[in-house]
Each structure stands twice: as structure tokens, then as C-alpha cells.
Amino acid sequence: MANPHILMCPPDYYGIEYEINPWMSRARQADHQQAVRQWSDLKELFQSLGAKTSLLTPVAGLPDLVFTANAALIFRRRAILSRFLHPQRQGEEPHNARWLEEHGFDVERLDEAMYFEGAGDALFCGDTLFAGYRKRSDVRAHQQVARRIDCRVIPLELVDPYYYHLDTCFCPLSDDTAIAHLPAFDEYGQRALAEHLPHLIPVDADEARSFACNAVVIGTTVVLNSGCPKLESSLRKSGYATRSTPLSEFVKAGGSAKCLTLRLDGEEAAGWKRHRG
């Protein structure tokens, strides 16, 4: 199998320039040097695990471009481009589209007036796409994605403003296993998750706040923010290796390891990676 391939964007212009989620406060600015260091360490960690990293050119005035998870949803060589809810991030769309087009992806756009924030809100677990809605993405956008890629989509309502993207409270590890902070979902979403995923590794409130769920899976290694020992211990018991690295400067903007990456060859848990079509 080819090496894992991850898209990242250097944090040259990263900073807290606006407030579009409860984590962000312009009064609590990110330490730029520290951010650069944390980002570089993360990238090196991926490389040490055998992943190839590609870089999106940073753009002044687009501080959140660093969170490449929100660029698009990748399905084989198709990239379903995000349509951001907040105008502050809409400027990222053409840069994401251009990079993906230039690198051989068929870029698809959803209907206008629908919001969809890519792999931040849509994660494959086996043959099912779990999709967060009501905070940043629109349930109709997920339904449109389902029709386009002919796959089952389970929309999950996000109810806690701190967990505004699905990848802040849910992380698939394999076909039937995922990490989840269940209180971030409404009652129906919790039931749907329990019904479809026999192995849910719970994350408590403290570690969820440390972005434990915002993890990157490379093979059977889970890369996550430091400060989540309970989850690391649960993961090891389930047969996963863990690697933690400090990402505090990005948590200030409401992101962590997963938000800083877009898996171009598909996430480990995506069923479509294992069968051709």
C-alpha cells in the first residue's frame, strides 16, 4: 500500500484574527513562534511514521488555512470542496480548489446556499460516512454528498458549541471502532453512533477539551495533542500505539492534530480504501 499522504499548510499567517467559535479570543493570541514549532514537530512526527506530507501555500489574511481538514472531503480521486459557513473562511475556498485541481483531484462543488466543511465534518468509518451538522455543515449538504458518492451517510447533530466540527468530538479508527465524546451529540446522534459502531472508545469531558478526539490515525498509530493520558491508555488497551505532541497554540483557535491535516489518500478507517470501485 502507498504511504499515507497528508496535506498541511505552514502556519506563516496563523493567528487569532477573528472569533468564530468559543475557543477563539482575540485577547488570547497564539504565540506565533510556539505555533510554528508545534506545527513543525507534528509534521516531523507524521514523516517519522512513514507519511508523506504535501504543503499548501499559506496566504496572508487567511489564518485558518492552516486547518486543511476543512478544505474538502476526499473520496478516491474526487474532492468535494468545502463551502464555509463563516465569511472569514470563505476566502480559503479558491486556494483549496486550486491546489487540489493542480494535484490531480476532480474537484466537485456542492449547490450554493449549502454549507459543508469537508473532512472536518464528514468522516468515513467503514462504508458509512458519519457527518456532523447544525454547527458548520448543513444536513442537506451531507445528503447531497451521499447521493454523489452513493454511500450511506449518517448525519449526527452537534449540540455543544465547543465541538463545532465532527472531528472535534469523533475519530474513526477502523471499520467498527471510533473515539467519541458522546455529550457533543444529541440523543439521537448518540443512539445512532451506539447502533452502528460496536466499539466506541469514550473520551471524557476533560480530555475532550484537550482535543483528544481531534486525532490523526496512521496505520495503527494515533497521533494526538499531549495531555490526554486516559485516552492514550484506552487506545493502547485496544491495540493502538499513541504518539502525543503539544498543540496548545492551535487549540486556542479550536483545532488540533486532525484539523491541521487532510488525508489525501483517505483516512485509515475509510472502507473505500480497501475495495476498488
Added chain:
Amino acid sequence: MADREQFQEDVEVSGHIIDSLILPKILDFITAAGGSFEICKISVGQTRRDPSHALLRVKAESAERLSEILKTIADHGALAVTDSDCRLVEADIERAFPEGFYSTTNQRTQVRYQGAWIDVENQEMDCGIAIDPQRRSASCIPMLEVVKGQPIVVGHAGVRVFPEQRATAHDSFEFMNSPVSTEKPKGVAIRQIANQLRRAREDGAKTLLVGGPAIVHSGSGEHLCRLIRAGFISRLFAGNALATHDIEQALFGTSLGVRLDCGDIVEAGHEHHLRAINRIRRCGGICQAVESGILQSGIMYECVKHGVDFVLAGSIRDDGPLPDVITDVIEAQQRMRERVRDISFCLMIATTLHSIAVGNLLPAWVKVVCVDINPSTVIKLNDRGSFQTVGLVTDVEPFLRSLVGELGLD
């Protein structure tokens, strides 16, 4: 008295709404918010990948309450069908619709396309709706005519249906309040059918007659000939049997070997219908037989002479058949479909299969009278959705004789 929950709106929700519990969530929300709902239609995906669709009627006791409910359930994907454009999916293969296609009724239908409501042309039940982006038009399309890449309407969003109003007291069909009965005063019914035929002829509207061979066996061929000669019939749909027995009668004076004038069975008469078919086949067709003077009377003769277009559709049990009979059922159905477009009144007489076939093709606003000795024919038509059909349970001969009398053609 006004209904307590008189404010209502139809909404559609689709996707993996059962697996994700989105549908129960929406239903729970409606109830919790003081509204109520009715599930008008639900189709559940067969495989894990197939989406499900539900059409719900949401009701509330005030417009404000309804609007609040609609606003909230919209966030979960339940959209008022009148608020959005119809959803289009390009046909991915020939001669089949995309999954979840909107299945048509025979009622007048409109779709919302690029913000405007447009009428669906060629209304027919059990079809899909195709959009022509160039013409900005929509039309019903049978499954077999789907072309790859054609935009097909999927789901209920942006589709609205206008059910035909029930006949009013002033309608000429008021006598037909109950769709089928053996105990109706036939005289009144026949008078009103005569009025309908007269009005159609005056207005230049087209009347279709769908007939079975009993018209000939029962000796009422001549009544029908009179209707044709007087210009009351514009088109005839039948099978091999009606035409064959009519021609047998014209050539040999018998119908299935029985003399129609005296009821006697003629020796070797059972061969007559085959000989009749053979003779027409030797001429090349019914029109040629009329032109060459071989066929000089009967229903088919009158059709040719008076320019009544006919479609003869074959069946597996046909003898011959006559060369004019279309033996490919799909082709026959297509020909019939083309020929019903401008019909405004239809008389179905003594045939079950042809009546149902035509009933399937007609939009609900075409008035249909079905005359059959067997009440089940009319019931079957109704069961298959041709609700506009009114039935007369009677023998064909007295019916046609009275109709001809009523029209002053006797």
C-alpha cells in the same frame, strides 16, 4: 367547523433518515412542539447505500406554530416541498430511472425548476419526470424511454400535484357519484354520454373508443358504424379480435362462425375468422383491403373511410394476426401513448385489458366511461388509479342501441 389543525404543509425528508434516526427525531420534534403529522408516503432504501424518502404532512393549530415547526425541522433536512426547486439526478443508465425517482400520478402536476413552477407535459401515471434544460420544460417519461444523462426528478421536493376536483352538481357527469353499480338508471346515464359526445364533436374535441370483440359478437357493430359515420368517434383502440370478427362479419356474415342475423351456426364457420385474417394479409392490410374493394362494410371499413385513426395492439393468444396488429407490446403502448395526447373523452366498451392499458395512459382530466357486463372491469380500472372512470354495468348491445337512439342516428 374549522379543523383544529387546519394549518398544514407537506415536507420531504430524504437520505439515510432511518439509520441516522433523523426521521424519528423530526417526528418527535413535531409532536413535542404541539404539532401533528401524517406520513403520506415513505419509501425505505433496500440496501445500506440506498437512501429513504418520506413525505410528511405537518399540521399545527396556528400559522405561527406551523412556521416554527417547519423552521426547526428544516435544520434537520425536512423541507417544504413547495419551497425548493425539484431535485434532479442525471440518469446513469439507459432505460431506467435513478433510485428515488419521483413516480408520477395521472393528476395535473407541476415542478419547480430554476425558481419557476412549470406544468408537467404528457401527464401519465407510473412514469418519471424528465427535465429538458434547453426548453425549460418538464414531461412525464416512461422508464423505457430514459436516455443516459437525462435529468430526472428525484424525491418530492419542488413537485406539486393538483388533484382533479370531484364532479360538481352542474357537471354533466353528476349521475355518476358512485363509480360502479348495476343499479343505476341507465337511460339518464346514456343521455348524458350522448350529450358529452355531441359536445365533443361540436368543440372539435377528440373522442377515443376502446373496444372489445363483444361489440361484434353481440351484434352491435352496426351501432358503432353509425357513431363513426356521424363523426362521434375520432380514434379506435382495439385488439386483433375486434378487427378480425368485424372483418369476418363483413366478409362472411358471421362472428366466430355464428350468423349475426339469425344466430345460426354455419358449417365450417369456425374457419371464417382465419380465412378473414388470411384474406386481409393477402391484401397487405386493412386499408389496402378497403381500397381494393375486398372489405366493403363494418367497423374497420368505416374507420378507413372516415379517417378514424386506429391502433390494434396484439396479444399472445392472437390468431394471425391481421397485418395492422402491432405485436410488440412496447411499440403498441408507445403508439397508444402518442395517440391519447389530444383525447378529451374516452369510451371503453367490453374489454378489460385494453381498458386498463388505456386507463394507465390517460391523465385524470380525461373523462372515461367504461361499459361492461362485468362490474370487475370498472373496479379494476379504479383500483389501478383511473379514478375518473365512471362505469355502466350493462350489455353492450342495448347500451350502443340506446346511445345511437339518443343521438338520433337510428
